[in-house]
Amino acid sequence: MRIQEYQSKRIFSHYGIPIPKGRVAINAIIADHIYEELQPDVVIKAQVLTSGRGKAGGIRLAKSAEQVEEITNDILSLTIKGMPVKKILVEEAIKIDQEYFIAIITDKDAGQPALMASKYGGMDIEDAVRENSSVMYSLPIDPLAGLLEFQVRSAALAVELPKQLWDEFTTIVLALWKLYEETDADSVEINPLVISEGDKLIALDAKVNIDDNAIYRHSELSEYFDLEEEDRMEYQAKKYGLSYVKLNGNIGCMVNGAGLAMATLDLLSDQGGKPANFLDIGGGANSEKVSSGLKILMQDERVKVILINIFGGITRCDEVAKGLLSVFENTPIEIPVVIRLAGTNAREGLEMLKDSGLIVAENIVEAARISVQLSQENKQ
């Protein structure tokens, strides 16, 4: 779960990591109030959960009340990588002598965290790393011992940080580690961490990304989950124990198990169809999960056909049928529903569904073929 910059900075501040003064605004009037406190120069930053804001014109300097109004309105009208800007952060402008990149990431391949540091902080760090990976210093962290002071010093040395700032740097990076551990972060990033006016270190940007699996034990962070529309559906599905990912097509899919769900989407795509979503109701799904899943698909106006693919192992197909029928009882279906049931109690499930008007497919390949065909016929 990614957290917006202004909220990430609030967490930084809680851990004693220095950040610029500033506040969030949703319109030019509020932005102007903030400007009055922070003048003469402020930076106005779009609050969207994507990288590349600077290059998209989402981060700009304002030197007067007029400019604040103009730039605020400009930025609030932007859509960056498909995400409309709804909030901005107005911050005091900081003089930058030097920019660094600092992050703690979860290196999943290695199964341990890593400290990443570079003296080439700022907007172009990704390009710089792509061209020459040696510009990024990376150090594995023992998850049982935690980040150690000497490791932070070796990072300071690697990025050629002036020695009079080592103590301050160590305090900041150890605080970042504490934040990473205590919030169950997947990654935390400061880009850039700047030297300002010769002797101050300040985190100009803040990215905190919390491990989805650990959210349940961080109710203190729930106010920070400022969900974009898409994430909101995923989050809602998650509450029912389902995993949902929105895609661009018109075939609504419900499958038990992530691997089988991906295989079903691949089959649809191979045959020229376009899935509207990924929806995994999980192994051992009960009738409630099935009906919540079906409701999510039926609410989606883009969906022209629904494909339900269940391989009953732990999941019992009669339980699936029960869940489907409970929805159909109250809501008539207006679009075709293709269903394939196999495995545990498939015959019982199909028997229960025989008068429901569902299109029964023999196997996964036939189910995909019929769904694709129907999705194309129903296109008007």
Place this chain on the structure above:
Amino acid sequence: MSILVKNDISVLVQGITGKEGHFHAQKMLNYGTHIVAGVTPGKGGDWVLDGKIPVFDSVKTAIEATGAEASVIFVPADHAADAIFEAVEAQLQYVFCVTEGIPMQDMMRVKRYMQTSETQLIGPNSPGLLSPGQVKLGIIPGEIAKPGNIGVISRSGTLTYEIVNEISKAGAGISTCIGIGGDPILGTGYPELLELFEADPDTEKILIVGEIGGKFEENAVRYISQHNTKPVYAFIVGKSAPEGRRMGHAGAIIEKRAGSAAYKIELIKNAGIRLASSIEEIPALLLKS
């Protein structure tokens, strides 16, 4: 005989009094697996599964009383890492963790802790192991597979059942089928199991069922190119998955190019491993060559 575990291995179930643990312990027992104990802290002294299986408060006491050698974990995600630690500390030989959704930092600590232990962890988020007609640890439905000479290693559950079922319908059978798990941080990867299948006299062909995310398949391909002489077949799902979105499994997310299906498929083809491009091709591919 199965790879990894012997057929008569003594097994305890952590979380046996929970809904899932209880249900699957019964299924394993019905299949003939030598379930000897359950562990649920606070429920020690109870008997479950028609009064046949004793419950203990700790793994240590369960081992002392029953001589259990392996564990299958069904403990909910918030206590699952602790359950693994307990099993490792008690020096069980094998731990199969079925639990899904363990926080990553917990798993990193587990993995680091296990570097100094002899215990082998399969999973988490693994459906377990099934050797048809012989032994079953975990949740793979026993009835879908027939004994045979194909070894299967997979990162998912139901997809594996689907494929194994199709293989059975096509008249072929399975030596051992094992799920390494759908999480990003796993106790055991493909190479260790490829090595066991290579040495297993009952296995003639090996099928790996991979998916997007991580370097698991890359590691498998490297291992196969250097060590395997038995024919290896592969199938990869997630061709149509968008970048940066978690497709159900915590490990099924394309974070860099190396995690994409296209990249993995290219590696597999370049290594000369036989690739099924869709699910329907798998049985025929396995049977014809």
